[in-house]
Amino acid sequence: MTDLRVHAGAYDELLMPDGTARPHARALVDTLRRLGVDELQARQDNAALDILTMGITFTVYSDGRGIDRAWPFDVIPRVIDANEWRQIEAGLTQRLRALNMFIDDLYNDQRVIADGVFPAELLEGSVNFRPECVGVHPKFGVWAHISGSDLVRDVDGTVYVLEDNLRVPSGVSYMIENRLISKRAFSEVFEKHSVQPVDGYTDELSKLLKSLSPRSSGNATVVVLTPGIYNSAYFEHGFLAQRMGAPLVEGRDLFVDDEDVVYMRTIDGPKRVDVIYRRVDDMFLDPEAFHPDSTLGVAGLMRAWRSGNVAIANAPGAGVADDKVVYAWVPDLIRYYLDEEPLLANVPTYRCMYADERNHVLENMADLVVKPANESGGAGLLIGNRATQAEIDERCDAIRADPRNWVAQPILSLSTAPTLCDGSIEPRHLDLRPFILTGATSYVTAGGLTRVALRKGSLIVNSSQGGGSKDTWVIETIPADPAATPTPTLTTTQTQTQG
Amino acid sequence: MALLSRVAEQLYWAARYLERAEDTVRVVRAYTDVLVDLPTSVSSSWEPLLAITGTRSLHASLHDQADEDSIVTFLIADDANSNCVVNCIATARENLRSAREVLPREGWQVVNDLYLYAAAHRSEGVSRRSRSRFAERVIADSQRLDGILSAVMNRDHAYEFLRIGQALERADMTTRVLGVRAAALVDGGADVFAEVQWMGVLRSLSALQMYQRATASPIEGQAVIDFLLHDRAFPRSVMSCLLSVRDSLSRLPRGDQLAPVLANVFETAAQVSGDATNGAELDAETDLLQVALGTLNDAIISTYVGAYE
Numbered sequence: 064m065t066d067l068r069v070h071a072g073a074y075d076e077l078l079m080p081d082g083t084a085r086p087h088a089r090a091l092v093d094t095l096r097r098l099g100v101d102e103l104q105a106r107q108d109n110a111a112l113d114i115l116t117m118g119i120t121f122t123v124y125s126d127g128r129g130i131d132r133a134w135p136f137d138v139i140p141r142v143i144d145a146n147e148w149r150q151i152e153a154g155l156t157q158r159l160r161a162l163n164m165f166i167d168d169l170y171n172d173q174r175v176i177a178d179g180v181f182p183a184e185l186l187e188g189s190v191n192f193r194p195e196c197v198g199v200h201p202k203f204g205v206w207a208h209i210s211g212s213d214l215v216r217d218v219d220g221t222v223y224v225l226e227d228n229l230r231v232p233s234g235v236s237y238m239i240e241n242r243l244i245s246k247r248a249f250s251e252v253f254e255k256h257s258v259q260p261v262d263g264y265t266d267e268l269s270k271l272l273k274s275l276s277p278r279s280s281g282n283a284t285v286v287v288l289t290p291g292i293y294n295s296a297y298f299e300h301g302f303l304a305q306r307m308g309a310p311l312v313e314g315r316d317l318f319v320d321d322e323d324v325v326y327m328r329t330i331d332g333p334k335r336v337d338v339i340y341r342r343v344d345d346m347f348l349d350p351e352a353f354h355p356d357s358t359l360g361v362a363g364l365m366r367a368w369r370s371g372n373v374a375i376a377n378a379p380g381a382g383v384a385d386d387k388v389v390y391a392w393v394p395d396l397i398r399y400y401l402d403e404e405p406l407l408a409n410v411p412t413y414r415c416m417y418a419d420e421r422n423h424v425l426e427n428m429a430d431l432v433v434k435p436a437n438e439s440g441g442a443g444l445l446i447g448n449r450a451t452q453a454e455i456d457e458r459c460d461a462i463r464a465d466p467r468n469w470v471a472q473p474i475l476s477l478s479t480a481p482t483l484c485d486g487s488i489e490p491r492h493l494d495l496r497p498f499i500l501t502g503a504t505s506y507v508t509a510g511g512l513t514r515v516a517l518r519k520g521s522l523i524v525n526s527s528q529g530g531g532s533k534d535t536w537v538i539e540t541i542p543a544d545p546a547a548t549p550t551p552t553l554t555t556t557q558t559q560t561q562g
Numbered sequence: 563m564a565l566l567s568r569v570a571e572q573l574y575w576a577a578r579y580l581e582r583a584e585d586t587v588r589v590v591r592a593y594t595d596v597l598v599d600l601p602t603s604v605s606s607s608w609e610p611l612l613a614i615t616g617t618r619s620l621h622a623s624l625h626d627q628a629d630e631d632s633i634v635t636f637l638i639a640d641d642a643n644s645n646c647v648v649n650c651i652a653t654a655r656e657n658l659r660s661a662r663e664v665l666p667r668e669g670w671q672v673v674n675d676l677y678l679y680a681a682a683h684r685s686e687g688v689s690r691r692s693r694s695r696f697a698e699r700v701i702a703d704s705q706r707l708d709g710i711l712s713a714v715m716n717r718d719h720a721y722e723f724l725r726i727g728q729a730l731e732r733a734d735m736t737t738r739v740l741g742v743r744a745a746a747l748v749d750g751g752a753d754v755f756a757e758v759q760w761m762g763v764l765r766s767l768s769a770l771q772m773y774q775r776a777t778a779s780p781i782e783g784q785a786v787i788d789f790l791l792h793d794r795a796f797p798r799s800v801m802s803c804l805l806s807v808r809d810s811l812s813r814l815p816r817g818d819q820l821a822p823v824l825a826n827v828f829e830t831a832a833q834v835s836g837d838a839t840n841g842a843e844l845d846a847e848t849d850l851l852q853v854a855l856g857t858l859n860d861a862i863i864s865t866y867v868g869a870y871e
Contacts, residue, residue, distance in 0.1 A: 115678060116671060116674065116675050116678070117671055117674070118659075118670065118671065118674040284564070287663075292656075292659065292660060301659070301660075301662040301663055302662075304662075304663035305662055305663040305667065308563065308663075309663065310563075310564065310565075310566050310569070310663065311569075311660070311662075311663045312566065313568070315568070316566050316567075316568055327564070327566060328566065328567045328568070329564040329565055329566055329567060330565050330566075330567050330570045330719060330814065330815060330866040330867075331564060331565075331719075331815040332815075334564045
């Protein structure tokens, strides 16, 4: 029997603090113990070979060329109780409804500002607000059709939303491929657990995209717009196009005519395009409207979109709500737009623009994570208990100089799960990225992409920085199980308010 | 479903490059076998392989030696030669990678797997001991892809571009082998080893058994040339390849616009007399056929890709 350890000071997704299995993970944990490290390693090696052969890669751009790396996958799945998942799902759906209403409001009436709920000066300072989008009303009032929120679980079991990725979130293809690989590796455990399938996502995405078509007649032509083979998520762009039967286009495959209609260049001549699922950032979408030297986009695309001749998902400008300062307002936005209490916890966020919150931050630097408002991917992040005094002093000066650009949060302990590391099974930190589709209705993936920090003690789950991934199982538990213990309840944490 | 012009072009080139890789290993393998059969007193040169693949001057510009090792390395695994087998496979994969949404998933996997194999085993493709095994893997994977496409791919425009690329490359290689090898052999007609070498020509196009079955006659220059050029039943003959292109074009939009160019290729092929006694003439006639095939290639690209650039 192989020993499975628990990391002191972190919540383990598979194991109770005493090392016994969580009820919904019992069959999996039994199997892991029975198989032992050598057999797991053998299955891990087979999985790695499958990944290589199937060409499941991510691209790292360096030295002027794109290098394909095999997708890093840990064979031991991460599990979630379906009862808990239903609550998370409801919370994510609620969050995205409110965020979309917020974006639509910002580009139109700005009621939220007039009503004093959201400060006008924040909007003026936002680098993600696009004046080109003012006055546009996309179908269903939805701007962020596809989002991928990052969730983490703190030591007490509370699940927090860490970030709302509303621009071009990636990872969903790996979620689907991970399931394919883990079905091969663990077919016997799938028989013992009732695991929710994940590959309905692409059909839901396809339905959503078609529903956005501005033309009511006929079958909508949907395309996936990629920046090209050097993009880190190029694999995913091709995967989604393949699964939806949609052409994978690059900017050069499209053009906009004088009537502001978008066409693609086919062997049969120009063919009208109704919906573009774009995986190109706002600023590169249209050289007429944004970066004039961008070759990735399509000249005139913004004209066509504003004229209502083409739908773009996510809509340009949706990123205005995806910002570390705006994040602090999300619980208030949910209350304001939906008149509901938030179902998912927001990490308490101190906004340095307010004197009292700023003073709290300056006095408690060692216990906080300090983040710049408009950087992405962990850039400029300062983790108080890992920083030197000099770094802290320097950051304090920066906060005093430009308070509006900084927020701070308590240091969360990311949950762990047993992970195969060089011949032994060790607890490693992880997060979860579910994907949320919002249109006339909402859809949330069953689980999502679990990213795991493979280095001991590390909290960095990014695949370009030594992170790996796991298959994520949302498991239906048998209600009659007498040994079942209650799953941790989701507590709603209020943001720090001024005063 | 509508096919992007860019994707059509990528499919076309992917098919050409894969066929080129397969044809090259076939030719190298057959040539190796022929040289083994010849007595050591007969001087053997590997240079005809350069002539067949049209890389003589590139090779000469890079290498002083034209021995077996230098030439086979150059044809199988030399990064300086964009048409070497390993590079052809990499180029095909690169093209298919941007066309994955129209290709059956298993089809992409075969090509990706072959790419990984070829990159990892490039030296085995060169070494005489393992050359044949390497060749078999390349041929087998190329045939696996054919099988997958034939079994599960929609007969849509994407499929036709793959077929056209494969057929044109195949016709091109058959023409090259005929031009170079046959012309040289025809001139040395009295050579006692001519039969062995004609056999090599057939083998390099995997045509030996089908030739024997179709003609039930001994291996003889004139008949071999006729078979490889004009036989309508053998799928690697120039005639069969052209019929396949004609069939595919008939299923594509505006395929009729290409009819005159295609007719010219048929005519040029028909005019190759295959006079087994006149090597120089055969050489000149196959050159003309090459030119006609090149014109068809250009016309296809400009009709389906260039028109909307």
